[in-house]
Amino acid sequence: MMSKLARYIPILDWGRRYDRASLGDDVMAAVIVTIMLIPQSLAYALLAGMPPEAGLYASIAPILLYAIFGTSRALAVGPVAVVSLMTAAALGQVAEQGSVGYAAAALTLAALSGAILLVMGLFRLGFLANFLSHPVIAGFITASGILIAISQLRHILGIEAGGATLIELGEGLVANVGNTHLATLIIGASVTAFLFWARRGLKPALRRIGFGPRLSDMGAKAGPVVAVIASTLAVWALGLDARGVAIVGTVPASLPPLTMPDLAPDIIAQLFLPALLISVIGFVESISVAQTLAAKKRERVAPNQELIGLGAANLGAAVTGGFPVTGGFSRSVVNFDAGARTPAAGAFTALGLAFAALALTPLIYFLPKATLAATIIVAVLALVDLGVLRRAWGYSRQDFAAVAATIAITLLFGVELGVSSGVAISVLLYLYKTSRPHIAEVGRIKGTEHFRNIHRHAVETDPAVVTLRVDESLYFANARFLEDHILTRVTEDKALRHVILQCSAINEIDLSALESLEAINLRLKEMGLALHLSEVKGPVMDRLKRSHFLDALTGRVFLSQHEAVAALSNEAGPSSAANTKKES
Amino acid sequence: MMSKLARYIPILDWGRRYDRASLGDDVMAAVIVTIMLIPQSLAYALLAGMPPEAGLYASIAPILLYAIFGTSRALAVGPVAVVSLMTAAALGQVAEQGSVGYAAAALTLAALSGAILLVMGLFRLGFLANFLSHPVIAGFITASGILIAISQLRHILGIEAGGATLIELGEGLVANVGNTHLATLIIGASVTAFLFWARRGLKPALRRIGFGPRLSDMGAKAGPVVAVIASTLAVWALGLDARGVAIVGTVPASLPPLTMPDLAPDIIAQLFLPALLISVIGFVESISVAQTLAAKKRERVAPNQELIGLGAANLGAAVTGGFPVTGGFSRSVVNFDAGARTPAAGAFTALGLAFAALALTPLIYFLPKATLAATIIVAVLALVDLGVLRRAWGYSRQDFAAVAATIAITLLFGVELGVSSGVAISVLLYLYKTSRPHIAEVGRIKGTEHFRNIHRHAVETDPAVVTLRVDESLYFANARFLEDHILTRVTEDKALRHVILQCSAINEIDLSALESLEAINLRLKEMGLALHLSEVKGPVMDRLKRSHFLDALTGRVFLSQHEAVAALSNEAGPSSAANTKKES
Incomplete structure (x- = not known):
């Protein structure tokens, strides 16, 4: 009772130990x-x-x-x-x-x-x-x-x-x-x-x-x-x-x-x-x-x-x-x-x-x-x-844009509009940025199990397998962007059989993004490509299991990106992978 | 000229190929x-x-x-x-x-x-x-x-x-x-x-x-x-x-x-x-x-x-x-x-x-x-x-909250308020969620180079090293949350010498978050702990290099989490690591 009260009235805590010093x-x-x-x-x-x-x-x-x-x-x-x-x-x-x-x-x-x-x-x-x-x-x-x-x-x-x-x-x-x-x-x-x-x-x-x-x-x-x-x-x-x-x-x-x-x-x-x-x-x-x-x-x-x-x-x-x-x-x-x-x-x-x-x-x-x-x-x-x-x-x-706008609007239109605009601008810039996520194509750094951007590091890749790492949670504002990006990437490429989404940076998949993933899965299937996921985080996986997405997924879910590439590089085509799903 | 015009007036494209069929x-x-x-x-x-x-x-x-x-x-x-x-x-x-x-x-x-x-x-x-x-x-x-x-x-x-x-x-x-x-x-x-x-x-x-x-x-x-x-x-x-x-x-x-x-x-x-x-x-x-x-x-x-x-x-x-x-x-x-x-x-x-x-x-x-x-x-x-x-x-x-609110507000207050509220609510829920990110403590899955949540997987850890994986980009809305979380985690733990932030899910670090990281680095230093980063993505690393954060960092930047743990588990204390920084 006392400690609960003291949480809201801290003087009850320090006041009792108050001394002459x-x-x-x-x-x-x-x-x-x-x-x-x-x-x-x-x-x-x-x-x-x-x-x-x-x-x-x-x-x-x-x-x-x-x-x-x-x-x-x-x-x-x-x-x-x-x-x-x-x-x-x-x-x-x-x-x-x-x-x-x-x-x-x-x-x-x-x-x-x-x-x-x-x-x-x-x-x-x-x-x-x-x-x-x-x-x-x-x-x-x-x-x-x-x-x-x-x-x-x-x-x-x-x-x-x-x-x-x-x-x-x-x-x-x-x-x-x-x-x-x-x-x-x-x-x-x-x-x-x-x-x-x-x-x-x-x-x-x-x-x-x-x-x-x-x-x-x-x-x-x-x-x-x-x-x-x-x-x-x-x-x-x-x-x-x-x-x-x-x-x-x-x-x-x-x-x-x-x-x-x-x-x-x-x-x-x-x-x-x-x-x-x-x-x-x-x-x-x-x-x-x-x-x-x-x-x-x-x-x-x-x-x-x-x-x-x-x-x-x-x-x-x-x-x-x-x-x-x-x-x-x-x-x-x-x-x-x-x-x-x-x-x-x-x-x-x-x-x-x-x-x-x-x-x-x-x-x-x-x-x-x-x-x-x-x-x-x-x-x-x-x-x-x-x-x-x-x-x-x-x-x-x-x-810079946020701070410059805050200063300019505060000076020119007063404090109230200045601080409100500052908050609004920084939120809008954040939303804009997350709506156009960085998507890296990754390959394996030789001799390791570590995968990095093919444009920044010397990596090994397999022409039949493309791995895309989406550097953002998937939510309504970027769901369509992802769809466009993946489909644009794969339509150019005739040798491709497998698409892996490396999900290490995906912290959430909301319902809009789930629907986009379902659409991506379906479109890839029509093109004869299998969609796989790797490194799906626990909370995201819990969520996916509650939907029907994993039942319809043409590929597998791999615990690590290394496992995914090792398994798929030894396979002939996407069809053999379709029925063995595994949890991360 | 023609093709540029045809981009804005598509009839110029399909109209020229129009046939009897x-x-x-x-x-x-x-x-x-x-x-x-x-x-x-x-x-x-x-x-x-x-x-x-x-x-x-x-x-x-x-x-x-x-x-x-x-x-x-x-x-x-x-x-x-x-x-x-x-x-x-x-x-x-x-x-x-x-x-x-x-x-x-x-x-x-x-x-x-x-x-x-x-x-x-x-x-x-x-x-x-x-x-x-x-x-x-x-x-x-x-x-x-x-x-x-x-x-x-x-x-x-x-x-x-x-x-x-x-x-x-x-x-x-x-x-x-x-x-x-x-x-x-x-x-x-x-x-x-x-x-x-x-x-x-x-x-x-x-x-x-x-x-x-x-x-x-x-x-x-x-x-x-x-x-x-x-x-x-x-x-x-x-x-x-x-x-x-x-x-x-x-x-x-x-x-x-x-x-x-x-x-x-x-x-x-x-x-x-x-x-x-x-x-x-x-x-x-x-x-x-x-x-x-x-x-x-x-x-x-x-x-x-x-x-x-x-x-x-x-x-x-x-x-x-x-x-x-x-x-x-x-x-x-x-x-x-x-x-x-x-x-x-x-x-x-x-x-x-x-x-x-x-x-x-x-x-x-x-x-x-x-x-x-x-x-x-x-x-x-x-x-x-x-x-x-x-x-x-x-x-x-x-x-569910977004869809239920949209339906209820549209029915009760009309279409204009309904659709505006729907957008506002889904944006606010997203911001709220990203302001309290999931932070997992991770360990190595035995026999692999793969690190997962200690509470979900059987993993190996070292008492002198804690690795925290923040499942969200770091930006103003969650900068203080991160600071509180890390300091709360480390103050309990006397055996600890190294804190590793696994950055595989961090897609951005804005200026507010950078200042929080600087504060975290300083506080950990005062406690005799070294702060390390692992798996920092290319675009994030580019940004960090433009700041003074890496100069002040008490620990190192590792390309992969596996390397980080391998290096730190063989070390006596944080001081020996302070001067050899390495880029990811």
């Missing part, structure tokens, strides 16, 4: 992550079009719920860049940014996303995420990173400009670049430059001025916090807000409020598809991070339980004034590097952020939005990896 | 087919909701155009049952049956369908039809046959009742069955009974009363003509039309009119998807008939040229007052059996039908609609084959 490490990690998360949460709220406090709220209840239901020891849940961008795209279709309806719709989106993730977890549908191929994910994240970076330029320039696609964003920037606000630009550009430098240069600089390696490392990660403090002080000291620098302004000092998402049928209908895409993308991003970190400690994460953990986290966001969340890369890596040992580290982080939401919000009144935008830009540009195009091109044209 | 046979076949087609064309026009003459028109220009562009010697093109039902379903969404808009929309539908087929042919997209699996087609045709038969009952009963789904049709019949018109029912029931008997009993009966075998055979096929003549005479002689028996009435005596389909963007938008489905279903039906008949004479048909032929036929229907057409099963078989040798037989049939349209229409004034409905019912019930459910169940649950 873990506590110390977890609290230390939590302090570091909290400091890092304050500016990040505010920034991603800005990106999602939400008020800044929503970013803090979205990091509190979700982290606590993930600590109870999640399986990763190091994953830190909260707003992340790509999901925040997708949230803005989804909400922009139903309400105006800044309106009451917008924030309400964000709750609905989080609730829907939570429900979808939970259902996927309970029905063990985590495998569905596998249909997002690695190149499609890489392409999608790269294109999203570009869109996010460009969308934040308006805060750096201090102008009004919107849009969800490259063209809209570009037009908005070009039309308004004349209104650039100089003081804002100076802050934005300096912070951006500082953060870029801090990523690489801050740690060695701290070492040089005498800090220890561990402290230098932590200090380098606090770069954004330094930028936040410095730029806030600058605005306050110089009164730049009165000169038109956009600031965060009044943020209510409060614990996360209790909210009830609007679940009216029409808003659910409008947001269901975006919520589904957000759920799947969020899950894929989160599970990749969780698995990478777990592998470093020889641990495993349970994908379907992760869905439940993320589902609970999003439902938590929906009832505490948040918006969709998932496991983030940078925050999780920081948590891991800072020595977090259990999900309790997340719980302590939540406490830290709750304290920030309650007590520190007056301090960020003068924080310029340009600083937050700079934080986002520097973070997302690390996600942009156009090299994936080159790597895919070098490996296969098909993977 | 062919002429005689073709004219004879045309006479028989014409007699059969007159009632059939009228009936399918009724089914499509079109005026009766449209059925004749749809059989004239399309046959001529197919004779020029088509490749089948025996295929007879015109209105067929399933496509007529789909036409009625599509047009019912844009106009009322009997209205001017309805007939105009039929022209648009034929034009769109023709254009789609032509484009598919010119771009050689005929393979797309392969995604309709045999069970899905069988299920769809069976369900369509049931819907057609039930939809015609209203004409037999002489009542008003409509509907496109089983439930709508059933409700319509139940609500109106009280208004059954007795004289109509008597005609309808007698004709139905006669036609059912004629299918089996007429030929022996004719033989018994002294007709020769060939004449009896032809006479039996004239059953519908006999029914048409007898019931028409009965209505005329008894004045049944005045007593409320619905008759065909005035049909204009005219050659097919020249018509211009309405190509306004909004009607195209409404009809595009139905036209696409009609095109694909029509093509699949037609090509199946054409290939079956061609095979009997050891001829081949060219699928992409067939698309061009059918496209031209539908464009012809669009400009001569018709509606969508395709190659029909019964008319083509009759044409073939009657001895048609070339597409010229079709041209002569067109002449016969043109004569009928011009001169015979006054004779069918008194033809009762119940007779046409009976003709349809008897024809389509021959298409209904619920045995496909049993056969699919016996062979595979997956094929």
